[in-house]
Amino acid sequence: MENASWIRAELLVPTAQTDSHVLWNLGALGVEVQDRDTFMDDAPFAPLPDGKARLIAFFEADDDQITGLQSAIVEQLTGVEVVSIASYNDRSWETAWMRFFHPVQLSRRGIAGPPWEEMQAPEDGLVIVIEPGMAFGTGTHETTQLCSALLDDLLAARQQAPSVLDVGCGSAILSMLASGLGASRVVGVDVDATAVEVAKDNLRSNGFTAEEIALSTTPLARVEGTFDIVVANILAHILLGLRDDLLSHVAPGGDLLLSGIPHIERDKLIDAFTEPGFTLVADTRRGEWVALHLSRED
Structure with missing residues (x-):
């Protein structure tokens, strides 16, 4: 996986738990959930629209798979808004979550x-x-x-x-x-x-x-x-x-x-x-x- 290519998808969805499960089934290797339950005033997150949660998912895939992945996401996630979906080379997300556990x-x-x-x-x-x-x-x-x-x-x-x-x-x-x-x-x-x-x-x-x-x-x-x-x-x-x-x-x-x-x-x-x-x-x-x-x- 050292030379793997990555795609980062940022989405706004109506139901964080159900929709994140769909992303795992589509092959995501990491899904970050930002919703009203986890949102903190001082967190470096963009504001959330009412009734929406933000999902940030990472896939091991090449650039030529972006269009197909986006089509699959739109097809399987009802009410999704695709904020961005693009190649991603910064893999710090793989261990970033560890800093929250002491x-x-x-x-x-x-x-x-x-x-x-x-x-x-x-x-x-x-x-x-x-x-x-x-x-x-x-x-x-x-x-x-x-x-x-x-x-x-x-x-x-x-x-x-x-x-x-x-x-x-x-x-x-x-x-x-x-x-x-x-x-x-x-x-x-x-x-x-x-x-x-x-x-x-x-x-x-x-x-x-x-x-x-x-x-x-x-x-x-x-x-x-x-x-x-x-x-x-x-x-x-x-x-x-x-x-x-x-x-x-x-x-x-x-x-x-x-x-x-x-x-x-x-x-x-x-x-x-x-x-x-x-x-x-x-x-x-x-x-x-x-x-x-x-x-x-x-």
Whole structure:
């Protein structure tokens, strides 16, 4: 690929997620998304028209393929506006994204970061190496840090090693934190099969075995048994949909940790989960996100 030719396509599209998927299918080797969710006031991006997202895609192709590529993009992306499509020789984009990933203090005893960074474990703690990729959970998001801090405190306080169920495990970052900080058994489930495969790679990279952390796409309702700690860092409306199954998997005397909750939905989630037998122990906040810690009576 050292002598490869590149084409850069800059597009305005109505739906970033769906349209970027189309670009990958057309052979893009890199797609940058600039939308209202990621746009920052001080970012060096051109302003976005209302209702539009910007996609910048890179293809390994020669100049004589530009016309055909543009025709394919226009044909397959409904409502696309082609800002530019031209040859591109600056390949700094291939590694530019790496500057946004640095080691993160997950909790008192846990640090996570990418493999190209030097990291030192806290006393009695661990380092988790995460290759940024297709599964949620590099440690940079506030909800991951909220859950990590609560999980660390619970594991430190328990005299006997607890079992842990990680619902919506993503990259398995919380599963690895739990196992590394002393959980006796960890089960992680996620509906996304790709995320589970990425998570299994992460386990191998960090020296965890399938016996220590069992990962699968098993639906929560079919997971057997109860657990001393159940943690679910997923979107608030999904938490509400899984409410009964989440509560039923908490062992008597156990703990339930929930995040992925915008602060404006805090009260709704507290009302939904504090049913008889469950008590709100704490709610913590970082930025616009909150995490809930509930306990089940013995």
